[in-house]
Amino acid sequence: MRDRERLRKSMQVYFVVGTQDCGFSPERTLAIVREALAGGVGMLQLRDKGSRLTDEERYRLGLEMRALCRQYGALFVVNDDVSLAVRLKADGVHVGQDDMPLAQVRELVGEQMYIGVSAGTVEEALAAQAGGADCLGVGAMYATASKADAGEPIGPEGLRAIREAVGSGLPIVGIGGITLENARNVLAAGADGVAVISAITRASSPAEAARELKRIATDAANGQSS
Amino acid sequence: MGPRQPELHVITSGRQSLNEVLRVAEAAFLVGMDYLHIREKQRTARECMEWVEALAQVMPRERILVNDRVDVAAAAGCRGAHLAYHSLTPAEARRVLKPGQQIGRSVHSLAEAKQAAVEGADYLLYGHIFPSASKPGLEPRGTDELRKIAAQVKIPVIGIGGITPENASHVLAAGSAGIAVLSGITAASDPQAAARGYREALDRWKESQR
Numbered sequence: 538m539r540d541r542e543r544l545r546k547s548m549q550v551y552f553v554v555g556t557q558d559c560g561f562s563p564e565r566t567l568a569i570v571r572e573a574l575a576g577g578v579g580m581l582q583l584r585d586k587g588s589r590l591t592d593e594e595r596y597r598l599g600l601e602m603r604a605l606c607r608q609y610g611a612l613f614v615v616n617d618d619v620s621l622a623v624r625l626k627a628d629g630v631h632v633g634q635d636d637m638p639l640a641q642v643r644e645l646v647g648e649q650m651y652i653g654v655s656a657g658t659v660e661e662a663l664a665a666q667a668g669g670a671d672c673l674g675v676g677a678m679y680a681t682a683s684k685a686d687a688g689e690p691i692g693p694e695g696l697r698a699i700r701e702a703v704g705s706g707l708p709i710v711g712i713g714g715i716t717l718e719n720a721r722n723v724l725a726a727g728a729d730g731v732a733v734i735s736a737i738t739r740a741s742s743p744a745e746a747a748r749e750l751k752r753i754a755t756d757a758a759n760g761q762s763s
Numbered sequence: 764m765g766p767r768q769p770e771l772h773v774i775t776s777g778r779q780s781l782n783e784v785l786r787v788a789e790a791a792f793l794v795g796m797d798y799l800h801i802r803e804k805q806r807t808a809r810e811c812m813e814w815v816e817a818l819a820q821v822m823p824r825e826r827i828l829v830n831d832r833v834d835v836a837a838a839a840g841c842r843g844a845h846l847a848y849h850s851l852t853p854a855e856a857r858r859v860l861k862p863g864q865q866i867g868r869s870v871h872s873l874a875e876a877k878q879a880a881v882e883g884a885d886y887l888l889y890g891h892i893f894p895s896a897s898k899p900g901l902e903p904r905g906t907d908e909l910r911k912i913a914a915q916v917k918i919p920v921i922g923i924g925g926i927t928p929e930n931a932s933h934v935l936a937a938g939s940a941g942i943a944v945l946s947g948i949t950a951a952s953d954p955q956a957a958a959r960g961y962r963e964a965l966d967r968w969k970e971s972q973r
Contacts, residue, residue, distance in 0.1 A: 597823040597824060597825065600792070600821075600822060600823050601823055603793070604792055604793045604794075604795070607793045607794065608793075608794060608795055608962075624820075
């Protein structure tokens with residue numbers, strides 16, 4: 538069953554990754570994913586964009602990721618490709634603003650799967666909420682090299698405005714250019730977690746980077762509740 | 764996509780339907796099975812091929828090995844073929860398989876193990892080590908010969924036969940690179956719980972070696 542509190546807790550450290558972030562090597566990607574999960578990543582998104590994999594190879598990579606997530610108790614999410622998410626029996630699917638209407642996504646994925654939606658403005662966030670999104674990916678927080686079409690950063694202030702508009706019930710993860718140094722600002726603006734790519738893939742130790750992000754997010758969550 | 768060490772292999776029994784094996788494979792892969800061996804001696808090449816294709820929907824193709832049927836392994840592009848005494852030799856199988864595919868060989872003595880390694884096997888399966896329901900009446904071989912093989916042969920050796928989560932550490936301590944399980948997982952009332960039990964035993968052993 539979908540459980541928003543589990544989702545909120547899982548997304549504290551949300552790792553988004555594809556082979557394009559890991560030297561186009563599925564083996565390298567999985568090695569980094571394993572380390573990141575061991576370090577404390579609670580939610581993993583397969584976002585294999587502009588990579589060199591065939592559909593079949595991407596499916597196999599997804600199977601490996603799903604199994605690793607299961608073994609580490611993390612949620613596994615597929616970016617954009619709704620049919621791949623269904624085929625992989627993922628825990629969730631994450632869709633952008635340009636993808637299909639949410640009602641249609643829900644129809645395809647069924648009632649069990651989480652649906653995350655990207656939002657860059659208050660209007661987009663409210664529309665996603667009204668459409669039945671389980672969580673939001675809000676960004677870009679900062680300028681990023683990992684996603685060429687990310688648009689102008691809206692910063693933690695943009696996230697704060699979205700948090701105020703949707704209320705406290707909807708889990709939000711900040712995304713875009715987040716590092717160990719600026720993650721606190723994103724969480725302080727009302728995010729439940731931070732989504733990162735290069736903060737983990739380019740770390741000298743992905744496990745250590747994930748562990749540090751987890752510590753920052755846990756501190757922020759405790760600070761807010763007390 | 765490399766498996767973790769030590770490896771957990773699961774071997775089909777030849778007595779379950781494809782649907783049953785699909786359920787076992789999907790569940791076991793999710794909790795840490797590294798390889799599934801399709802060992803279905805009574806089935807035709809056509810059927811074995813259909814098994815690989817169906818199983819590749821629930822677990823990665825690179826983690827499927829086909830027992831004996833080198834032709835099926837080559838055509839399916841799976842991890843490779845596992846050979847028995849009555850199969851092609853590793854050198855012969857190599858002529859059929861594609862580059863990168865693995866060849867395993869079942870062995871029962873140090874001499875056989877050395878021979879298989881010379882012929883180009885990538886890994887060995889040695890057993891049976893403990894008394895097992897799959898080989899009733901056969902005297903188990905224990906871990907002494909396994910220890911010699913692991914010390915004298917360069918390729919990885921996987922132990923098989925009557926291995927449980929409780930005795931797995933003895934097999935690993937003898938130098939094996941992993942274990943293979945049949946009914947301990949495929950015939951368990953909860954195959955996923957059983958696979959998890961084996962995985963945890965292997966991980967515990969690895970942790971204890973640090």
